[in-house]
Amino acid sequence: MIGVIRQEILCGISDENRFEKLRSALEAFSDFELMEEDYITAAKYYNKCRSHGIQGSMTDFLICSVAAHHNFSIFTLDNDFDYYKEYIDLDLVKESDWNIG
Numbered sequence: 042m043i044g045v046i047r048q049e050i051l052c053g054i055s056d057e058n059r060f061e062k063l064r065s066a067l068e069a070f071s072d073f074e075l076m077e078e079d080y081i082t083a084a085k086y087y088n089k090c091r092s093h094g095i096q097g098s099m100t101d102f103l104i105c106s107v108a109a110h111h112n113f114s115i116f117t118l119d120n121d122f123d124y125y126k127e128y129i130d131l132d133l134v135k136e137s138d139w140n141i142g
């Protein structure tokens with residue numbers, strides 16, 4: 042997991058007990074170390090998508106960059122990644138593909 046994903050998951054949890062429980066559960070996933078090229082590619086992806094009228098957050102494009110560089114799948118509920126996928130080679134795993142249970 043990259044740090045910004047951890048941050049996004051934890052943001053918006055106002056109940057301190059729930060926050061700490063989730064924070065503790067996420068400790069099972071160590072932070073993946075980012076490289077300079079991850080940030081440069083994220084900027085390239087942002088510019089490429091923006092030139093095609095697709096806007097997204099810096100965080101989303103950083104996630105895309107790390108996933109593309111390291112052949113990671115992106116597990117997401119966020120439909121914005123479908124738009125990015127039109128211009129970035131991504132492996133998306135959508136909720137309907139999740140085999141949990």
